[in-house]
Amino acid sequence: MGGNIMNVMRALETLHEKIKSLSEDRRKHRLANANLNGKNLREAELDGADLRGAHLVGAYLDGAHLAGAHLQRAQLTRAHLWFSHLEKALLEGARLERAQATGAHFEEADLERAHLEQANLCEAHLHGANLHGAHLEGAKLRRADLRGTNLSDAHLERADLRGAHLEGANLTGAFLQEVRLEGACIIDDNIDNSRPTPLDSSI
Numbered sequence: 001m002g003g004n005i006m007n008v009m010r011a012l013e014t015l016h017e018k019i020k021s022l023s024e025d026r027r028k029h030r031l032a033n034a035n036l037n038g039k040n041l042r043e044a045e046l047d048g049a050d051l052r053g054a055h056l057v058g059a060y061l062d063g064a065h066l067a068g069a070h071l072q073r074a075q076l077t078r079a080h081l082w083f084s085h086l087e088k089a090l091l092e093g094a095r096l097e098r099a100q101a102t103g104a105h106f107e108e109a110d111l112e113r114a115h116l117e118q119a120n121l122c123e124a125h126l127h128g129a130n131l132h133g134a135h136l137e138g139a140k141l142r143r144a145d146l147r148g149t150n151l152s153d154a155h156l157e158r159a160d161l162r163g164a165h166l167e168g169a170n171l172t173g174a175f176l177q178e179v180r181l182e183g184a185c186i187i188d189d190n191i192d193n194s195r196p197t198p199l200d201s202s203i
Contacts, residue, residue, distance in 0.1 A: 032070075047085075 031046075033053045041056075043063040051066075055075045062082040066089055074094045081101040089109045099119045108128045118138040125145045133153045143163040153173040161179060166186040 037075075 030050050031054055032050045033055075034051070035055045036059050037055050037057045038059060039056070040060045041064055042060050044061070044065065046064060046066050046069055048068045048070075049066065050070045051074050052070050052072045053074060054071070056079050057075050058078045058080075059076070060080045061084050062080050064081075064084045067085050067087040069086065069089045071086075071089055071091045071094050074091070076094055076096045076099055079096065079099045081099055081104045083103040083105075084101070085105045086109050087105050087107045089106070091114050092110055092112045094111070094114045096119050097115050097117045099116065101119060101121050101124055103123045103125075104121070105125045106129050107125055109126075110130045111134050112130050113133040113135075114131070115135045116139050117135050118140075119136070120140045121144050122140050122142045123144060124141070126149050127145050128148045129146075130150045131154050132150050133155075134151075135155045136159050137155050138158045139156075140160045141164050142160055144161070144165070146161075146164055146166050146169050148168040149166075150170045151174050152170050153175075154171075155175045156179050157175055157177045159179050161181050161184050163183040164181075164185070166184055168187075
């Protein structure tokens with residue numbers, strides 16, 4: 001009899017812990033419009049989190065897990081995103097000006113019309129990402145993986161794409177004034193439909 005009571009008590013404790021964990025997990029993932037400016041969120045587990053409109057200016061998100069997160073219109077200016085995981089994240093209209101995102105993973109992420117002016121995306125993984133109409137003026141994309149990326153109508157003026165992989169990228173209507181492309185892997189057809197603007201002589 002006593003053994004049965006103990007088993008029931010243990011089962012209840014386990015159930016309580018699971019409910020508590022689930023509650024905490026849900027609170028963690030509901031961060032829409034939250035003020036997280038400058039916060040230390042290194043290696044945080046935020047996959048699928050609702051961070052729409054969140055303020056993350058200057059936040060430390062190095063190595064953070066944000067796969068599938070909702071970051072539409074989020075403020076990530078000057079955020080630290082070194083080697084962070086944003087695969088399939090939704091970042092439409094997000095502000096990432098001057099963000100430090102070396103080696104970050106943006107595979108299949110939606111960055112339509114996002115602002116990435118002067119962002120550091122060297123060696124970033126953007127394979128299959130949607131950057132339609134995105135602002136990448138002056139961005140550093142050296143050795144970045146942009147294979148199959150949608151860069152149609154994107155603003156790449158003065159961007160540094162040296163050594164980048166652009167095989168299969170869609171550059172239709174892209175703005176390419178003064179872009180740097182030395183050593184980039186690119187198919188000539190990719191730029192045939194880009195904006196008829198002067199390109200760097202090294203192309």
